[in-house]
Amino acid sequence: MKEVLFKEKFPQLNLPECNPRITEEEGRLLIFDSIRKKHLVLTPEEWVRQxxxxxxxxxxxxxxxxxxxxxxLTYNKLQKRTDILVRNQEGAAYLLVECKAPNVPINQKTVDQAAIYHFKLKSNFLILSNGFSHIFLKYDFSKNQFLQEKNLPKAPFSH
Structure with missing residues (x-):
């Protein structure tokens, strides 16, 4: 893929540059996922997720x-997939990150989709991101509502 086309499809994001391992196989670009320990087809959404x-x-x-x-996960008989789930040390859902491609706006549809995942998993925090815009939400279980936060929550462990 020519560099200009690559940068258009996979732009520099509003996240630290990560220099991912990218290879080409049978005309497709693959990116290495260090969590699943395998190469995945590089899509704009996968670019944001990595x-x-x-x-x-x-x-x-x-x-x-x-x-x-x-x-x-299953919701109303539909198969869904969370982008990134961070568990705490007890195994409970701590943080959900819902990733969209850079050209997809973060809107009410994105919030609704992430809320479905939250409803099933009961995470403390949600992040909605297209790589450029990020929304940080904390769930207040006593008020049964999300509150917008300014920053990423701390990692789920104590020293």
Missing amino acids: HWIYFLVEKNQYPKGLLVTERG
């Missing part, structure tokens, strides 16, 4: 072993 994994693990000390990507 940047978030890097940001959580390498820049914010989230333990890699607590991250799960593309976890399946």
Whole structure:
């Protein structure tokens, strides 16, 4: 893929640069997922997801072993997949990251989709991101509502 086309489809995001391992196989670009330990087809959404994994693990000390990507769940007989799920040390859902491609706006549809995942998993935090815009939400279980936060929550462990 020509570099200009690559940068258009996979732009520099509003996240730390992660220098992912990208290879080409049978005319398709693949990106290495360090959580699943395998190469995946590089899509714009996967580009955002891999940047978030890097940001959580390498820049914010989230333990890699607590991250799960593309976890399946069922909601109203529909199969859904969370982009990134971070569990706490007890195994409960701590943080959900819903990733969209850079050209997809974060809107009410995105919030509704992430809320379905939250409803099933009961996570403390949600992040909605297209790589450029990020919305950080904390769930207040006593008020049964999301509150917008300014920053990424701390990693789910105490020292």
